[in-house]
Amino acid sequence: MRNAFILAVILAATTEMWAQEILPFGDVEVGMKGYGLTVVAGDEISRFEVEVVGIIDEPGVENDFIVVRAYGDAVERSGGIAQGMSGSPVYLEGKLAGALSRTALWAAEPERPLGLVTPIEPMLEILEELEQGLYSEGGFHGSLPIERVEFVEKAPTTLADGVLYVMPVSVPVIYSGFSSRALGFLREGLDFQDFSAFGYLWAFLPPWKREVAGLGSYGITRFLQTPIGGEQTPSRTLDFVPGAPVGVGLVDGDLRLGALGTVTLREGDNLVAFGHPFLFSGRSRYFLTKARIIDTFAALDAPFKLGVLEETVGGIYADRWAGIGGVVGLDPRGVDLLYHVSDHTELHTEYLRCRMVDEPRLSPLLLYIAGLEAMDRTLDRIGQGTAMVRFTIEGENMPWPFVRQNVYLSTEDIAALVPLEAALIYKILEYNEFEDPEITGVKLSVTAVDELRAVEILGLVPEKDAYAPGETVSFDLYVRTWRGEIESLHGKLTIPADVYGDYVELRAYGGPRPLESGEKPPLFESLEDLLDYLGGIPSFNTITVELFALDPMSDAIGQSLLYGVDSVSQQMGMRYVYGEDRVFIPLVREEPPRPSREPPIGEGEGQDVGSEGGG
Numbered sequence: 001m002r003n004a005f006i007l008a009v010i011l012a013a014t015t016e017m018w019a020q021e022i023l024p025f026g027d028v029e030v031g032m033k034g035y036g037l038t039v040v041a042g043d044e045i046s047r048f049e050v051e052v053v054g055i056i057d058e059p060g061v062e063n064d065f066i067v068v069r070a071y072g073d074a075v076e077r078s079g080g081i082a083q084g085m086s087g088s089p090v091y092l093e094g095k096l097a098g099a100l101s102r103t104a105l106w107a108a109e110p111e112r113p114l115g116l117v118t119p120i121e122p123m124l125e126i127l128e129e130l131e132q133g134l135y136s137e138g139g140f141h142g143s144l145p146i147e148r149v150e151f152v153e154k155a156p157t158t159l160a161d162g163v164l165y166v167m168p169v170s171v172p173v174i175y176s177g178f179s180s181r182a183l184g185f186l187r188e189g190l191d192f193q194d195f196s197a198f199g200y201l202w203a204f205l206p207p208w209k210r211e212v213a214g215l216g217s218y219g220i221t222r223f224l225q226t227p228i229g230g231e232q233t234p235s236r237t238l239d240f241v242p243g244a245p246v247g248v249g250l251v252d253g254d255l256r257l258g259a260l261g262t263v264t265l266r267e268g269d270n271l272v273a274f275g276h277p278f279l280f281s282g283r284s285r286y287f288l289t290k291a292r293i294i295d296t297f298a299a300l301d302a303p304f305k306l307g308v309l310e311e312t313v314g315g316i317y318a319d320r321w322a323g324i325g326g327v328v329g330l331d332p333r334g335v336d337l338l339y340h341v342s343d344h345t346e347l348h349t350e351y352l353r354c355r356m357v358d359e360p361r362l363s364p365l366l367l368y369i370a371g372l373e374a375m376d377r378t379l380d381r382i383g384q385g386t387a388m389v390r391f392t393i394e395g396e397n398m399p400w401p402f403v404r405q406n407v408y409l410s411t412e413d414i415a416a417l418v419p420l421e422a423a424l425i426y427k428i429l430e431y432n433e434f435e436d437p438e439i440t441g442v443k444l445s446v447t448a449v450d451e452l453r454a455v456e457i458l459g460l461v462p463e464k465d466a467y468a469p470g471e472t473v474s475f476d477l478y479v480r481t482w483r484g485e486i487e488s489l490h491g492k493l494t495i496p497a498d499v500y501g502d503y504v505e506l507r508a509y510g511g512p513r514p515l516e517s518g519e520k521p522p523l524f525e526s527l528e529d530l531l532d533y534l535g536g537i538p539s540f541n542t543i544t545v546e547l548f549a550l551d552p553m554s555d556a557i558g559q560s561l562l563y564g565v566d567s568v569s570q571q572m573g574m575r576y577v578y579g580e581d582r583v584f585i586p587l588v589r590e591e592p593p594r595p596s597r598e599p600p601i602g603e604g605e606g607q608d609v610g611s612e613g614g615g
Contacts, residue, residue, distance in 0.1 A: 020242070020265060023095035025119035028055060028066050032526075034092035036100055037243025038074065038085050038262050039305075041295040045243040047076035050090055053114065054164075062321050065198070066090070066098060066117040067164070078296040081115050083172045083222050084305030087262035087273040087323065089242040090117045096242075099123060099264040099275030099323060104164050116216025118275035122322035123264060129318050130270045130325045171274065172245070172304050173215060174291075176256035179376055182369040183223060183280050186257075189214030190365050192424055197418070200512040200537065203521065204428045204530075211428070212365040218279050220259070226294070226308045237320065238292075240266050240328060240409040246273045247309040248324060249287030251366055253337075253354030255373065260291055260307045261324075269328040281319045285332035285358050288314035333358055336441040337367065339374035345385075345450045364427040371419025371444055379448060385414035386453040388541075388574045391422040391444040393429065395437035399528050402429070407541035409454055409576035418446055425534060432506040434527040447574070454482040455572050457579035460508045460545065466586040467504075470497035475583065477508050477545060481575065493547045493566045495587075501550030503584050505562060511540040518551035518561030543577050544569040 032052040040046045054067035068090065069083060078085070081103045088100040102116035136305040157206035175183065191211040192198060202210055215223075238244040240263050249258035261274045277287070290310035296303060315332035339352040356366040380383070386409045393402040402425070408417040422444055437594050458480060463474040477489040495504055515521060524530045538544060545568055551561035 009070075018095045020114055021094070022120055022124070023092050024029070024098040025057075025066070025098075025121055028052060028092065028097060028119075030054060032091060032092045033454070034094075034097070036070065036088045036090045037237070038088040038100075039243065039245050039293045040074050040077055041293055043238055043292070045238070045241070048072040048074040050092075050115070050117075052092065056116070060486070064119055065102065066119065067104065068100075068115050068117055069525040070100070070115045078305075079303035080113050082295075082296050082303035082305055083170050084245075084260045084296070084307065085262060086171055086265045086359065087246070087275050089264045096120055096265060099262075099273075101275030101323075105159060113153045118322050120265070122320070123275065126272050126318045126320055126323055127270055127327035129320075130327055143385060144340065154273050163463035170219055170221050171248075171261045171278065172224050172306075173259050174224055174226050174307060174309050175222055176226055176309075177254060178225075178257070178373055180370065181282050182373045182376070185214065185365065185369050185372070187214045187223065189217065190368055190423070191457055192420070195420055197417075197540075198421060200514060201421070201424050201428065203515075204534075205431065209427065209431060212362065212368075212423075222304050224306055226306065233535045240271050242266065244292040245293050245305075245307055246271070246326075246411065247276055247287075247289035247291035247307075249289040249312055249357070250354045250359075250362070251354050251370065252287060252289070252309075252312055255370055256309055257366075258287065258289060258309045260305060260309070262349060263292075264323065268385045269330070270325065271328070272323050272325050274323045276323060277321055278316075278319050278324050279359070279362070281359065281361065284316055284319040284324075285334075286316035286319070286324075286326075286330065287312040287334065287357060288316050288328065331436070333440070335363060335367075335439055338441070338443045339371055339446070340384045341378040341446040341448065343378050343448050343450075345448075346380075348378060348380075350374060352377070360427075360430040363430065363439075364423040366441060367426055368419050369421040371386070371422065372415060375418050375446065375448075378446075379415055379450075381450075382413050382415065383450065384411045384452060385409075385448055385450045386574060386576060387414055387418050387446050387448040389418055389421075389444065389446050392441065393422070393426060393439060394441045395429070395439040397435055397438045397527075398429075399531070402531055403540040404535060404539075406539040407574055407576050409452060409540070411452065414448065418448075419444065421503055422450070428530075428534070432527055434524075434530070437527065449574075452482050452576075453574055454576045454578060455510070455543070456480050456482070457508050457510065457543070457577065458486065460506060460581040460583050462506060462583055462585060466588045467495055468588045468590070469495055469499045471495055473547065474507065475506060475542070475545065479543070489543070489570065491545055491568045493568060495547065496549065496565055497606055498567070499528050499549045499587065501554070501585050501587065503550075504565075505548040506545065506583045506585055507548060507580065508543065508545045508582075509580045510543055512537050513544075513546075516548065516562045516564065517559065518553070518563040538569060539571070540576050541572050541574065542569050543572060 007141045036048050049072040050068040056065040098117040098120045101118040104114040245262050246263045247258045251257040263273045289312050291307050296305045314328040316326040334355040337354050342349045388407050390405040458478040461476045472494045474492050481485045546564050547566045548562040549565045554561045
């Protein structure tokens with residue numbers, strides 16, 4: 001019924017020039033012959049021959065495949081089934097049967113990899129969606145003596161007899177403008193918990209959201225650097241016809257990042273490609289880009305296509321098990337990034353402009369590595385330094401642009417710190433519990449120097465040794481600039497009249513602080529509340545002197561629960577504040593009048609009582 005419905009949709013579809021007669025999966029038979037289309041080099045679509053040698057028919061459709069032996073000049077020149085060929089349309093008896101999506105090995109012919117074709121029916125469902133908006137055993141029958149099928153991520157070191165090992169034909173990721181260390185984060189991901197200085201923001205994300213997975217976790221193994229644009233590829237860019245190259249963009253502009261594959265089928269402005277997922281995000285908003293193939297290269301692990309991603313011409317709106325689906329001429333909403341970095345030591349300034357996809361799982365990582373690239377280009381070194389950073393995050397559903405300024409210092413790698421807070425707050429906003437901010441842009445402006453500009457807290461001295469509730473505490477705070485002079489700051493804080501306990505604590509510290517044991521986490525009722533709180537977090541160049549008191553619950557549980565009652569702060573310009581000092585101040589309370597120690601004197605006994613009583 002399902003296949004009949006899909007075929008009915010296709011038969012009723014448009015009869016435009018790209019319409020194609022379909023061969024249902026149920027009609028495929030072992031021994032059928034046909035061909036596939038792909039670009040091996042330049043702008044010529046090459047044909048390769050195929051013969052059906054088996055069919056994998058599992059319950060459902062996720063692991064249904066047509067097993068083919070691919071041969072011919074195009075395959076031999078490529079060194080086999082190459083990364084980037086995924087999506088190549090395969091025709092049997094002149095009808096479109098599906099898309100080449102995986103490769104397979106078996107022990108009897110280890111040097112002759114087989115290809116797996118994703119049946120066309122689930123890919124047609126992706127087209128229908130655009131119109132509207134593992135491991136497995138058994139199920140194999142064919143001409144090869146195969147007993148079972150195993151789906152694996154990469155080729156095993158040894159091949160067991162009778163086992164067909166199935167591996168995805170991974171799409172190569174094409175990048176331009178990124179350095180090798182930015183590429184390292186892109187491959188491996190980013191764990192915010194590696195940067196303890198930003199622990200004050202971790203509470204806004206559950207532990208499983210405190211890292212961003214790299215592209216390597218999605219099974220992507222090939223990263224290829226190519227020039228931005230086609231200056232090294234004089235061939236023309238092909239239209240999105242079956243067998244033509246197609247790009248899935250993640251970043252465009254001064255930086256370029258995306259994946260390379262092949263178009264399977266186009267109906268009007270809609271197309272399907274790859275024959276397998278990209279990041280498997282379901283509904284998506286990637287950039288649909290044109291692409292050019294420079295050449296296809298044989299490699300020890302797997303052959304691959306080297307290409308260039310061209311301009312964005314539409315969007316990829318479906319990323320499903322059976323492939324990706326895009327619409328030509330309908331660009332998705334992206335996030336504009338603008339980085340302005342000035343190195344005041346070398347008197348050098350760089351601007352970097354690009355646009356990234358709006359994908360919550362990946363966007364914080366893309367924002368970070370673009371910022372890291374902007375810093376590395378400007379500083380042209382890895383090492384110590386101090387940076388003053390101002391960043392703005394704008395969104396269509398945000399009540400106002402979020403603006404924050406901070407100062408960072410590192411003795412090892414200042415560039416790695418600069419874009420981190422912006423990326424972390426970006427992720428907090430993306431996963432807030434109130435509404436989608438629909439972020440449209442991030443701007444980051446940096447002033448950096450190679451020297452360490454810092455202020456150390458040396459000591460905190462109150463004017464008196466003890467105070468009474470309700471009194472004002474006067475204090476002197478002594479600080480020293482990095483390798484500089486000692487300075488003193490003066491301030492006052494008031495002890496509440498109803499304060500509990502026998503003492504208060506006076507504390508001097510720099511930047512934000514974690515919640516004390518007697519303080520409840522902040523509660524938010526709206527996105528506006530969250531933005532207000534995040535904007536009010538002290539920056540790392542802020543000195544704060546705060547007064548803490550005991551919570552009345554301390555005696556009940558036998559612990560000292562503190563909470564802040566009053567504070568005063570001062571920013572120190574482009575200087576990072578570090579160190580801390582604490583002073584415990586006893587509280588002096590007025591005692592009530594005590595009763596006389598002498599017994600009352602009866603009337604007529606003749607003793608005088610002092611007006612103030614005894615003792």
